Amino acid sequence: MNKQNTHTEMVVIGGSAGSLQVILEMIKKLDTGIPFPILLIMHRKAQSTSILPVLLQQFSAMEVIEIEDKTEIKNNTLYIVPADYHLLFENKKIMSLDSSEKMNYSRPSIDVTFKSAAEVYGEHLVGVLLSGANADGVEGLHYIKKNNGTVWIQDPETAEVDYMPKHAADKIDYDLLIKPDNLANFINQL
Amino acid sequence: MSKKKILIFDDDTTILEVITIIFEENGYQVEISETSHDILERVSSFQPDVILMDNWIPKIGGVEATKLLKNHEKFKTIPVIYVTANNDIVALAKQAQADDYVAKPFNLDDLEEKVAKYLN
Numbered sequence: 001m002n003k004q005n006t007h008t009e010m011v012v013i014g015g016s017a018g019s020l021q022v023i024l025e026m027i028k029k030l031d032t033g034i035p036f037p038i039l040l041i042m043h044r045k046a047q048s049t050s051i052l053p054v055l056l057q058q059f060s061a062m063e064v065i066e067i068e069d070k071t072e073i074k075n076n077t078l079y080i081v082p083a084d085y086h087l088l089f090e091n092k093k094i095m096s097l098d099s100s101e102k103m104n105y106s107r108p109s110i111d112v113t114f115k116s117a118a119e120v121y122g123e124h125l126v127g128v129l130l131s132g133a134n135a136d137g138v139e140g141l142h143y144i145k146k147n148n149g150t151v152w153i154q155d156p157e158t159a160e161v162d163y164m165p166k167h168a169a170d171k172i173d174y175d176l177l178i179k180p181d182n183l184a185n186f187i188n189q190l
Numbered sequence: 191m192s193k194k195k196i197l198i199f200d201d202d203t204t205i206l207e208v209i210t211i212i213f214e215e216n217g218y219q220v221e222i223s224e225t226s227h228d229i230l231e232r233v234s235s236f237q238p239d240v241i242l243m244d245n246w247i248p249k250i251g252g253v254e255a256t257k258l259l260k261n262h263e264k265f266k267t268i269p270v271i272y273v274t275a276n277n278d279i280v281a282l283a284k285q286a287q288a289d290d291y292v293a294k295p296f297n298l299d300d301l302e303e304k305v306a307k308y309l310n
Contacts, residue, residue: 020204020207020211024208024211044203044204045202045203045204051202051204051205051294051295052204052208054295055205055208055295055298058297058299
């Protein structure tokens with residue numbers, strides 16, 4: 001759970017190989033009227049089309065938006081970082097896209113967005129790291145903790161590819177290990 | 191009862207991943223391919239009940255890949271549903287000799303309905 005007496009202003013979720021099924025399961029179960037935005041950073045091939053938001057929208061009560069440069073942040077909205085860009089928060093109202101070098105062989109990089117979100121949202125941020133095959137996101141989670149945010153990690157035993165969550169669980173003083181079935185419930189309770 | 195089998199040719203891994211999850215949840219057996227270079231071997235080994243073919247599938251493209259199947263004595267009766275975001279979808283599907291077509295971005299319910307039509 002989130003820290004007591006701290007209201008959530010943003011949930012950032014990072015995932016790579018094996019995370020899409022967890023995300024699909026989650027969005028089907030999210031309550032309507034979530035009072036904060038949710039941002040998905042998924043490793044995708046550079047030439048990936050923008051069909052992912054269209055597909056996810058078919059399961060989601062929330063509006064699903066693929067981020068463009070200078071996208072305005074609204075509550076009760078599911079944002080997806082586009083392929084081949086890093087996502088940075090300018091402040092609590094605006095997100096921007098960045099095409100600088102790959103981090104951890106990845107663009108978008110989960111670390112880049114987690115760090116940026118941690119600086120902007122501090123203790124009002126929840127960072128979630130799901131299934132994946134590289135270490136992207138671990139340093140970002142560390143940064144979220146350092147800025148008093150909340151860290152959830154997918155239970156590595158439930159991950160299709162456990163390298164990323166296992167690495168994170170070993171290194172980070174996390175708040176919660178999440179099973180895919182429970183992710184939406186925990187978000188609904190924030 | 192054995193599961194109905196779908197073979198999907200598409201170079202977009204996100205699409206492949208989502209469709210696979212959805213169709214497997216609905217009791218289908220799914221195989222995917224990001225290229226058409228070994229199309230005859232894939233069809234021969236998997237023996238699909240229906241094929242989804244993307245227009246931009248690497249190597250020989252969706253039109254030629256579908257024609258290859260439709261002119262093959264063993265595989266010509268397997269239904270092929272042509273999938274593309276191209277505005278000329280009807281002409282492309284016809285040129286490919288596909289049995290049907292679905293425009294991208296598709297509604298997953300519509301896609302499943304269309305697949306089911308060829309399995310009954």
